[in-house]
Amino acid sequence: MGHKSKRNKNFMNYFDLEKKYIFQTYKRAPVLFVKGSGKYLWDNKGKKYLDFFSGISVSSIGHCHPKIVKAIKTQSEKLIHASNLYYTTPQIELAQSLLDLSLGGKVFFSNSGAEANECAIKLARKLGNKAGKNEIVAFKNSFHGRTIATLSATGQKKFHKGFEPLLYGFKFAEFNSLFSVEKLISPKTCAIIVEPIQGEGGVYPAKKEFLIGLRKLCNENKLLLIFDEIQCGLGRTGEIFAYKNYGVIPDILTLAKSLGGGLPVAATIAKNKVAETFSFGDHGSTFGGNPVCCAAGIEVLKIVSDKKLLKNVELTGNYFLLKLKELQKKYNTVKNVRGIGLMLGAELKINGKEIVSDCLQRGLLINCTQDKVLRFLPPLNINRKDVNTAVSILTDVLRKLCNHRFHRLTQKEK
Numbered sequence: 001m002g003h004k005s006k007r008n009k010n011f012m013n014y015f016d017l018e019k020k021y022i023f024q025t026y027k028r029a030p031v032l033f034v035k036g037s038g039k040y041l042w043d044n045k046g047k048k049y050l051d052f053f054s055g056i057s058v059s060s061i062g063h064c065h066p067k068i069v070k071a072i073k074t075q076s077e078k079l080i081h082a083s084n085l086y087y088t089t090p091q092i093e094l095a096q097s098l099l100d101l102s103l104g105g106k107v108f109f110s111n112s113g114a115e116a117n118e119c120a121i122k123l124a125r126k127l128g129n130k131a132g133k134n135e136i137v138a139f140k141n142s143f144h145g146r147t148i149a150t151l152s153a154t155g156q157k158k159f160h161k162g163f164e165p166l167l168y169g170f171k172f173a174e175f176n177s178l179f180s181v182e183k184l185i186s187p188k189t190c191a192i193i194v195e196p197i198q199g200e201g202g203v204y205p206a207k208k209e210f211l212i213g214l215r216k217l218c219n220e221n222k223l224l225l226i227f228d229e230i231q232c233g234l235g236r237t238g239e240i241f242a243y244k245n246y247g248v249i250p251d252i253l254t255l256a257k258s259l260g261g262g263l264p265v266a267a268t269i270a271k272n273k274v275a276e277t278f279s280f281g282d283h284g285s286t287f288g289g290n291p292v293c294c295a296a297g298i299e300v301l302k303i304v305s306d307k308k309l310l311k312n313v314e315l316t317g318n319y320f321l322l323k324l325k326e327l328q329k330k331y332n333t334v335k336n337v338r339g340i341g342l343m344l345g346a347e348l349k350i351n352g353k354e355i356v357s358d359c360l361q362r363g364l365l366i367n368c369t370q371d372k373v374l375r376f377l378p379p380l381n382i383n384r385k386d387v388n389t390a391v392s393i394l395t396d397v398l399r400k401l402c403n404h405r406f407h408r409l410t411q412k413e414k
């Protein structure tokens with residue numbers, strides 16, 4: 001057995017093994033990563049990659065940050081799990097830090113973004129049901145997760161297909177249109193859920209007046225305002241939370257992704273009056289608030305709340321956006337560029353798959369969402385030099401692609 005598994009490791013192709021053993025739900029790029037440090041990843045052949053995607057906004061403070069490694073090591077030597085039937089210190093300390101930095105109130109810990117939103121939806125329903133209200137207004141083009149409740153809140157049909165019937169009670173308004181929200185609010189509405197910057201939907205920031213307007217509508221109609229900051233929170237916008245960029249305070253805030261520095265920990269934060277809707281037994285999670293993940297989270301919060309780092313996100317983000325605008329001017333394949341801080345997108349007129357794979361070949365990791373939007377989510381401590389490196393690879397790829405397309409077009413004309 002030991003002999004056989006050793007042979008597998010040495011001689012069999014991991015891509016084939018993945019196909020054989022793992023549910024085929026991910027279209028993976030053909031690269032096997034074995035090491036990470038700061039803004040770089042290395043594959044099994046020793047090739048180095050500049051990571052401008054951070055594992056979908058997870059490794060925001062870089063890979064294997066020494067403070068995170070140390071916290072994980074120290075905590076795992078003391079206690080890895082005890083369950084939520086007892087008290088553990090890292091969970092309570094992380095809660096205190098998170099609440100001090102955000103809304104105050106209370107937090108529920110879980111393990112993923114979907115679970116953080118699931119908790120927010122249950123909370124909104126439990127409170128709303130006391131007044132006969134259980135409908136939630138969400139937005140077209142949004143993404144809130146893959147559980148049935150969070151899928152039901154996700155405003156993209158392609159994710160729903162085959163999983164019907166979805167949960168009753170979600171209505172979808174146009175993002176950035178207050179008028180369309182107003183039309184959907186009824187005496188049965190209990191909450192509005194929104195990403196301040198739609199990530200998966202194509203990097204669309206909310207307009208300031210829109211979020212201010214949502215807050216007003218919620219106040220007037222006694223609705224809960226839920227901000228899903230799972231992708232855009234924790235420093236990515238140049239503020240510790242995206243709601244601070246807008247000066248609009250939600251009633252419920254959901255966080256995940258980068259909170260554990262790469263380990264799974266998620267948080268649903270609610271003001272006291274809302275949090276107290278849940279009583280004993282209303283919600284739970286075996287692993288939620290795990291001591292090791294929380295020990296990592298405590299360090300992550302110290303790092304991402306540092307003013308110097310946040311200023312770097314703002315300044316380097318502005319510089320990156322400027323560089324992307326220059327690319328847009330140069331190549332008409334680039335239709336639009338947008339974003340806040342280090343959550344940026346470049347919308348193309350063509351499918352971006354080829355660009356992503358060409359960048360990968362040249363040692364740059366980026367992503368494409370909605371087929372045509374290149375999405376950039378680099379670590380928050382990158383500098384101008386890193387931006388220049390990434391942009392020069394991107395320019396090279398775009399130039400070659402445009403030349404190739406031009407060549408193909410002129411060949412056709414002949």
Ligand SMILES: Cc1ncc(COP(=O)(O)O)c(C=O)c1O
Pocket residue numbers: 056111112113114115117143144145146195199200228229230231232256257
């Ligand atoms: C805004 C937002 N909400 C929720 C989720 C779901 O998070 P998870 O995949 O951790 O369940 C994501 C994941 O991409 C997201 O971007």
